[in-house]
Amino acid sequence: MNFIIWIVVGGILGWLASLVMRTDAQQGLLLNIVVGIVGALLGGWLLAPLFGTGTINQNDFSISSLLVSFLGAVVLLAIVNLLRRGTPR
Template identity: 30%
Template sequence: MNLALLLLIGGLVGWVASLIALEDDRHIILFNVGTGMSGALLTGLMASTLIDGASNLRSGLSIATLSLVPLGSAMMVMLITFLQRCAAR
């Protein structure tokens, strides 16, 4: 359940990032959703380990972890988008 929640939050953040950037290409939208999901997973694992002391996601997610997941997901989408634009030049 925790993994599904992290993937849902990350997917929503990636989708919202595509809306904000006014992206119409389906490939870019799917890429942002996937990047948001991976950022949410990484942030969720790191935050649950550092904040809750749990080494896996089975023990549950705290409010602090859930509040950091959208931030980490958005940062991952911004970083990947920035790197893609720098590589295109």
């Protein structure tokens, strides 16, 4: 059951991050899910210690963990844009 929640919440967070970074037209559903889950991992590694919270990957479904996971997905897309185009959006 937890895996299904990761997919659904990861897809939503990846989609929202792609809207913020203006890469939604280049991504499909599968890539949004991947960005959301990997972004949550990245957010857990980089941002969770700063905010003192967990992420969706750590079975912590609170507003702060969703925010950290979302910010991790935005950071991931910024890194991908930086590597792909040379400048972040």
